[in-house]
Amino acid sequence: MATHLGLAFAEKGCAIGQVWSRNANHAAALADRLGAATAADVERLDTDSDLYIIAVSDDAIADVASHLKLGDRMVVHTSGATPLSAIATASSRTGVLWSPQTFVKDVAMDYSQLIFSVEGNSDESTAFIEKMALALTPTVHRMDSPTRLRCHLAAVMVNNFGNALNAMAEQMLQADGFDLSLLRPIIRQTAAKAENDGLWRLQTGPAARNDRNTIEAHRRILAQQNPRLLQLYDAFTQIITDETH
Numbered sequence: 001m002a003t004h005l006g007l008a009f010a011e012k013g014c015a016i017g018q019v020w021s022r023n024a025n026h027a028a029a030l031a032d033r034l035g036a037a038t039a040a041d042v043e044r045l046d047t048d049s050d051l052y053i054i055a056v057s058d059d060a061i062a063d064v065a066s067h068l069k070l071g072d073r074m075v076v077h078t079s080g081a082t083p084l085s086a087i088a089t090a091s092s093r094t095g096v097l098w099s100p101q102t103f104v105k106d107v108a109m110d111y112s113q114l115i116f117s118v119e120g121n122s123d124e125s126t127a128f129i130e131k132m133a134l135a136l137t138p139t140v141h142r143m144d145s146p147t148r149l150r151c152h153l154a155a156v157m158v159n160n161f162g163n164a165l166n167a168m169a170e171q172m173l174q175a176d177g178f179d180l181s182l183l184r185p186i187i188r189q190t191a192a193k194a195e196n197d198g199l200w201r202l203q204t205g206p207a208a209r210n211d212r213n214t215i216e217a218h219r220r221i222l223a224q225q226n227p228r229l230l231q232l233y234d235a236f237t238q239i240i241t242d243e244t245h
Helices: 002-010 024-034 059-064 124-133 145-174 184-193 212-225 227-245
Strands: 052-056 074-077 093-098 114-119 138-143
Touching: 002 024, 002 052, 052 059, 059 184, 074 124, 093 124, 093 145, 114 124, 124 138, 124 212, 184 212
Parallel strands: 052 074, 074 093, 114 138
Antiparallel strands: 093 114
16 A cells, blocks of 8 residues: 555655665665655654655554654554554554555556545544545545444455455356356446445345255255355355345
């Protein structure tokens, strides 16, 4: 996310001062793209910038923040699952700038289509981060840490779990000599449903229709080929049955 945010703010006319990474080569490559300098040591960052963004893995956020002593400079992290308190020691002004979106290196992103959530450790901090987010996109929500964590869980379900289901379906097709192109029309149709509200009323399939013979035929295949996936199939079938009958 560091690359995307850096480029997005740079495109809006913000000057990017420094880039630091545990991997010096990564830092140098991003700094070159942003016209910025690199920082050799996280504890010796210049302290005259208006905003410092911690865009690292969730498990590394608190450790990185513990090395920052930035006085009253604004410091934010970009994690949906990490509480604001994780960076409390980095500055007297801290916050979160998070978007429920997958950021892939070197894949262009239209930030105007994204939704951001913001949180600050004070009203002033929240307003500052909100203003920065609004420079990138018109849709910004204020969200505290417990709410953001629940939203992050929902994002994991539709994104990470959804992709994993597609990947497992791809493996099943490949076993019979096909590829995912066979299912791409229905994948696109299913994704298009998400433009609506009340998705349970749009649920289809054997569980929604209570087609027990079809369900049992599916279960026999999975019991033989992939018992682990059978557990998932049974769980989803039960949930759909409960919600649609």
